[in-house]
Amino acid sequence: MTKIKNTFAIILGASSGLGLASAHKLAASGYHIVLVHRTRKSELTALSLEIKAMKIHGVTVLSYNKDALKAENISEIIETLQDNSVSVLLHSIAKGTLQPLVGDQTLAKEDLDITIHAMGTNWWQWTQALLKANKLSSDVRNIAFTSEGNTRVWKGYGAVSAAKATLEALMRQMAIELAPLGVKTNCIQAGATQTPSFTMIPGSEALAKIAVQRNPFKRMTTPQDVANGVYLLCSPEANWINGTILKIDGGESIN
Numbered sequence: 001m002t003k004i005k006n007t008f009a010i011i012l013g014a015s016s017g018l019g020l021a022s023a024h025k026l027a028a029s030g031y032h033i034v035l036v037h038r039t040r041k042s043e044l045t046a047l048s049l050e051i052k053a054m055k056i057h058g059v060t061v062l063s064y065n066k067d068a069l070k071a072e073n074i075s076e077i078i079e080t081l082q083d084n085s086v087s088v089l090l091h092s093i094a095k096g097t098l099q100p101l102v103g104d105q106t107l108a109k110e111d112l113d114i115t116i117h118a119m120g121t122n123w124w125q126w127t128q129a130l131l132k133a134n135k136l137s138s139d140v141r142n143i144a145f146t147s148e149g150n151t152r153v154w155k156g157y158g159a160v161s162a163a164k165a166t167l168e169a170l171m172r173q174m175a176i177e178l179a180p181l182g183v184k185t186n187c188i189q190a191g192a193t194q195t196p197s198f199t200m201i202p203g204s205e206a207l208a209k210i211a212v213q214r215n216p217f218k219r220m221t222t223p224q225d226v227a228n229g230v231y232l233l234c235s236p237e238a239n240w241i242n243g244t245i246l247k248i249d250g251g252e253s254i255n
Contacts, residue, residue, distance in 0.1 A: 007137060008081060009088035009234070010034040012068045012126065015047055017195030018145055019092030021223035022230040027054035027061065029231060031088060035063045036077060068093060069122055078133050086130055087137045088234055091123040091144035094197035096163060098156040107159055115159035120166035127174065131181070141234045142174060142185040145226075146245060148253050150189070156202045168245065175243030184242040188229050191221030191249025215252040225250075 009026045013019040015037035027033050033054055039047050044065070054061045062080070066073040096115030099107040123144045130136050149157045150164040167187065174185040192211035198204055211220050229248040232238055247253055 006032075006085075007087040008032045008034055008085050009090065010036065010086060010126070010130075011090045011092060012036050012122075013092035013094060015039045015043070017092070017094070017197060018190065018193065018223050018226045019090065020050060021227040022090055022092065024050070024054060025224075025227035025231045026088065026090075026234065027057050027059050029234070030057065030059065031234075032060040033062070034077070034081070034086075035061065036068045036073075037063070037065060038067060039065050068126070069095075069118055071125070074126060074129050078129055078135055081135050083134045084137050086135045087139060088141045089126060089130065089143070090230060091126065091167075093118050093122060094195075095119065097159050098200060098202060099159070100156050101158055112159050112162065116163045116166050119160060119163035120170065123167060124170050124174070127178075127183075131178075136181070136183065138182045139239070140181075140183040141238070142178070142183050143230060143233055144171065144187050146187045146189050148189060148191075148249075154201065154203075154207070171245075172243055179242060184233075184239070186233055186241060186243065187245045188226060188233070189245050189247045189249065189253070190226045190229075191215065191247075191252040193221045193223060193226065195223065211252060214255045215250050216255060217250045219250075221249050221252070 009031040011019050011023045014023050014035035023033050023035060051061050051063055064077050095118040097111035099105055101107055127142060144167050146164045146167055149161045150168060171185050171187045178185060192207060212218055226248050229246055
């Protein structure tokens with residue numbers, strides 16, 4: 001494993017699931033870590049143990065239990081970092097509504113706006129803030145998580161699907177416009193993965209069974225599988241990967 005020194009990886013949505021697994025993988029490869037998360041008081045002890053495990057690798061871990069969607073928090077966190085010190089921005093926020101378009105409780109415009117921002121435009125908000133504050137290094141890996149729901153219809157997934165479509169449109173735009181600044185921008189499309197956000201999807205148990213049946217390897221994707229993909233995109237050998245959606249699903253999405 002290539003060891004990276006004296007550079008930071010910012011993980012947005014880092015308290016569990018894909019974000020936390022990726023933080024562990026990047027810490028093991030030598031990145032200093034900035035965790036931005038919303039964690040309940042009852043879960044802080046468990047998170048502190050996760051942070052302790054990251055620090056075993058001799059890296060600095062900064063933890064901010066703050067809402068990553070608020071502009072004032074973005075500014076406050078960014079101000080603590082040295083100029084040109086950030087080489088990875090990983091957007092792993094899973095916040096939004098899972099209401100259907102019709103029925104007793106339906107998708108409201110306000111819910112749609114919140115979801116699209118939390119899981120879409122907030123990625124650009126952070127990227128832009130880091131650019132303006134001169135915090136990005138000369139070689140940056142800018143990554144966000146999309147899902148197969150970007151093109152498929154699942155009950156109650158309309159707002160999240162719209163957010164993922166927005167996310168991918170921003171990815172393509174950033175890949176072109178930020179390339180001269182040394183920023184490589186990509187999305188990762190993970191297979192169905194047992195995370196807290198996955199269990200919130202209506203019918204998630206049935207979706208999990210279907211995912212296992214569809215997958216050529218007859219298992220679900222794990223957070224560690226996805227973290228390995230994040231590490232690959234952050235490696236020096238991935239320097240020429242820009243503007244793509246990397247599927248990490250064992251072939252599930254093509255079956």
